[in-house]
Amino acid sequence: MKILICISHVPDTNAKIPFKDGKPDLAGLTFVIAPYDDFALARAVELRDQTAGKLTVLCVGKADTEPTIRKALAIGADDAIRVDAEPTDAFFVATQIAEIAKQNQYDMILMGRESSDYNGGQVHGMVAAMLGLPCIVPCMKLDLNGNVATMYREIEGGKEVVELPTPFVAGCQEPIAEWKIPNMRGIMTAKTKPLKVVSPVATAISTQVASYEVPAARSNCKMIDAANVGQLVELLKNEAKVI
Amino acid sequence: MNVLIYIESENNAPKKSSLEAVAYGAAIAKGQVVAVAPSDADTTELGKYGVDKVLQFTVSGKLEATQVASIVAQAAQAQSAEVVIFAKSILNDLAAPMVGVHLGASVASNVIEMPDFSKGFVVKRGVFSGKAYTEVALNNAIKVLSIKKNAVAMTEKGKTAVIESFSPSVAASTITIKETTQKTGDILLTDADIVVSGGRGLKGPEHWGMIEELAKTLNAATGCSKPVSDMDWRPHHEHVGQTGIKVSPNLYIAVGISGAIQHLAGVSSSKTIVVINKDADAPFFKAADYGIVGDAFDIIPKFTEALKNTL
Ligand SMILES: Cc1cc2nc3c(=O)[nH]c(=O)nc-3n(C[C@H](O)[C@H](O)[C@H](O)COP(=O)(O)OP(=O)(O)OC[C@H]3O[C@@H](n4cnc5c(N)ncnc54)[C@H](O)[C@@H]3O)c2cc1C
Ligand SMILES: Nc1ncnc2c1ncn2[C@@H]1O[C@H](COP(=O)(O)O)[C@@H](O)[C@H]1O
Numbered sequence: 001m002k003i004l005i006c007i008s009h010v011p012d013t014n015a016k017i018p019f020k021d022g023k024p025d026l027a028g029l030t031f032v033i034a035p036y037d038d039f040a041l042a043r044a045v046e047l048r049d050q051t052a053g054k055l056t057v058l059c060v061g062k063a064d065t066e067p068t069i070r071k072a073l074a075i076g077a078d079d080a081i082r083v084d085a086e087p088t089d090a091f092f093v094a095t096q097i098a099e100i101a102k103q104n105q106y107d108m109i110l111m112g113r114e115s116s117d118y119n120g121g122q123v124h125g126m127v128a129a130m131l132g133l134p135c136i137v138p139c140m141k142l143d144l145n146g147n148v149a150t151m152y153r154e155i156e157g158g159k160e161v162v163e164l165p166t167p168f169v170a171g172c173q174e175p176i177a178e179w180k181i182p183n184m185r186g187i188m189t190a191k192t193k194p195l196k197v198v199s200p201v202a203t204a205i206s207t208q209v210a211s212y213e214v215p216a217a218r219s220n221c222k223m224i225d226a227a228n229v230g231q232l233v234e235l236l237k238n239e240a241k242v243i
Numbered sequence: 244m245n246v247l248i249y250i251e252s253e254n255n256a257p258k259k260s261s262l263e264a265v266a267y268g269a270a271i272a273k274g275q276v277v278a279v280a281p282s283d284a285d286t287t288e289l290g291k292y293g294v295d296k297v298l299q300f301t302v303s304g305k306l307e308a309t310q311v312a313s314i315v316a317q318a319a320q321a322q323s324a325e326v327v328i329f330a331k332s333i334l335n336d337l338a339a340p341m342v343g344v345h346l347g348a349s350v351a352s353n354v355i356e357m358p359d360f361s362k363g364f365v366v367k368r369g370v371f372s373g374k375a376y377t378e379v380a381l382n383n384a385i386k387v388l389s390i391k392k393n394a395v396a397m398t399e400k401g402k403t404a405v406i407e408s409f410s411p412s413v414a415a416s417t418i419t420i421k422e423t424t425q426k427t428g429d430i431l432l433t434d435a436d437i438v439v440s441g442g443r444g445l446k447g448p449e450h451w452g453m454i455e456e457l458a459k460t461l462n463a464a465t466g467c468s469k470p471v472s473d474m475d476w477r478p479h480h481e482h483v484g485q486t487g488i489k490v491s492p493n494l495y496i497a498v499g500i501s502g503a504i505q506h507l508a509g510v511s512s513s514k515t516i517v518v519i520n521k522d523a524d525a526p527f528f529k530a531a532d533y534g535i536v537g538d539a540f541d542i543i544p545k546f547t548e549a550l551k552n553t554l
Contacts, residue, residue: 011371013372013485013504013505013508014504014505015505016374017325017371017374017375019375024371024375035439035485035486036486082271088526090340090350091343091344091349091350094340094344100417116371116372116485117371118370118377119352119353119369119370119371120340120350120352120353120374121336121337121340121353122339122343122351123340124337124341124354125308125312125336125337125338125339125340125341126340126341126343126344126350128309129255129309129312129341129342129343129344129345130344132415134307134309134416134418135308135309135337136418137308137333137336137337137340138333140479150421151523154333154479154480155333155334155425156332156334156425156431156433156480156548157425157426157429157432158423158424158425158426158478158480159423159424159425159479159480160420160421160423160424160425161420161422161423162418162419162420163418163419163421163422164418164419165417166416171337173486174486175479185244189505204382204383205381205382206343206348206349206350206381206382207350207351207379207380207381207473208375208379208380208382208385209377209378209379209380210362210365210378210379210380211377211378212370212375212376212377212378212518213367213375213376213377213378213438214374214375215373215374215375215376215511215512216377217529217530218516218529218530218531218532219532221518221529221531221532221533221534221536222532222533222534223533223534223536224533224534224535225529225535226535226536226537226538226541226542227267229535229542229545229546229549230549232517232533232535232546232549233546233550233553235533236494236495236517236533236554237553240489240494240514240515240532240533242436242437242493242494242514242515243436243461243494243554
């Protein structure tokens with residue numbers, strides 16, 4: 001199987017996002033593979049092993065994303081492609097991924113359910129539409145039998161077991177696999193695995209961030225005595241007016 | 244400017260979230276408000292919230308996102324719609340970007356407010372897992388939005404929608420559904436006005452009776468923190484937070500949840516937050532509107548009782 005795993009390079013999810021001059025100031029933060037993408041990567045490595053296939057990791061980003069890409073190589077991807085561009089919006093990123101996919105004909109394109117920076121949950125749907133492929137999101141289990149995949153996907157209030165032939169796009173989430181931590185050998189070999197840098201294809205600018213806003217902190221938590229829950233009911237009814 | 248809204252139905256009625264999408268569309272339309280709806284969705288409610296025309300299509304079986312996208316794109320073209328609106332749902336979240344590609348549209352997901360027209364077509368949406376918001380300008384002539392719950396106030400327009408039958412061509416999907424497990428009759432987390440969530444502080448699945456009782460009293464959906472679903476105390480689809488469901492109800496009640504940043508990511512756009520935790524230093528209190536420090540096992544039954552006496 002030829003598998004493509006698309007990863008986004010995002011600030012560590014434990015971090016508070018600092019803002020400076022009305023913009024996120026990400027300079028001092030640690031960057032990681034987005035959590036959902038990390039789940040997808042872990043499963044992709046297992047499926048590559050199972051099918052003795054080839055796993056390519058793709059990231060649309062500038063040179064600062066390379067440590068994150070190397071980490072994916074250390075976890076087990078065979079080679080990497082970096083599309084050298086700022087990932088300005090989902091349409092831009094999807095256009096780049098679709099272009100790479102057209103050139104390489106992957107059996108499977110795995111992504112996360114959503115990135116954890118701009119959280120659009122859009123790239124997989126766009127890539128699928130651009131390539132005319134079926135798409136499963138969120139995919140919580142993915143097994144292969146020849147070229148037929150069996151997946152669990154979450155639906156509103158439950159789950160569904162579905163079957164479909166390759167090729168397809170899937171946006172993954174736990175519990176599809178356990179996150180993998182690179183071992184020493186992985187880290188060493190990652191340094192010499194091929195990482196190809198390609199130029200982006202041109203696209204029109206579809207969306208543009210105009211400004212940011214940090215949510216107002218909840219003004220002040222009103223504390224209610226544990227012995228007086230009636231007061232909570234009263235406040236919810238007459239002050240917050242939510243019941 | 245014509246607006247098109249995609250309607251999802253449930254028990255032969257439009258889903259409540261779809262009616263919110265209608266209200267949103269009606270509030271911004273300068274031309275016709277058109278709904279594209281499966282034929283089993285009763286249309287009176289649609290007119291009530293502002294739909295002028297319903298394009299009714301017949302479905303056999305469940306639609307895949309690719310099929311929804313194809314139906315909606317064809318309807319948008321037929322009606323010269325400039326704005327296409329989806330209510331956030333698992334299926335719609337996937338269909339919306341596909342429609343964006345078909346129509347060459349700008350797409351925004353997780354939209355939480357009415358657009359700002361003073362700067363073009365600018366919408367507000369959550370980023371960094373709810374840690375911030377951004378205003379995004381949608382540049383293309385056609386815009387596709389998926390809106391979050393509570394993005395707009397529900398105003399009745401009292402129209403009667405004209406019904407037209409619509410027969411888009413829909414390609415078969417290569418996806419075969421083998422098995423569906425879905426709890427019916429329960430209020431869906433994303434649809435609920437009130438959500439009651441429990442965390443590891445509840446000690447075990449056997450203690451969820453009181454949470455369910457409280458939820459039932461409030462007509463609420465039940466949620467949980469991630470470790471709770473990881474340990475299988477509760478099903479995965481109840482898990483709220485950055486890696487789970489993001490909710491924006493009127494009232495979110497967190498019981499025995501510490502308030503880790505990843506949990507808060509899923510609840511920060513709730514209107515009112517109540518936290519019940521035995522540790523006065525639990526970080527969740529900093530993100531709450533009302534708090535009680537105390538033992539959930541003592542407080543929850545009393546709270547439910549007091550609610551029963553009032554509601
Ligand atoms: C990448 C990543 C993604 C994550 N995504 C999510 C996510 O989407 N959602 C999520 O929830 N978590 C997520 N987490 C986990 C998160 O960091 C926390 O570990 C988790 O939210 C803690 O769950 P909890 O509050 O139920 O448990 P705990 O942190 O153990 O808190 C239990 C709380 O219960 C209180 N308590 C104990 N007994 C009682 C009692 N008798 N009465 C009242 N209170 C009591 C305690 O004081 C404590 O505050 C994620 C973590 C990572 C690293
Ligand atoms: N810059 C990027 N490069 C490669 N893949 C990406 C990038 N951004 C997003 N993705 C993939 O698309 C998925 C959905 O992202 P999003 O639409 O931003 O929520 C992510 O989980 C990634 O797998």
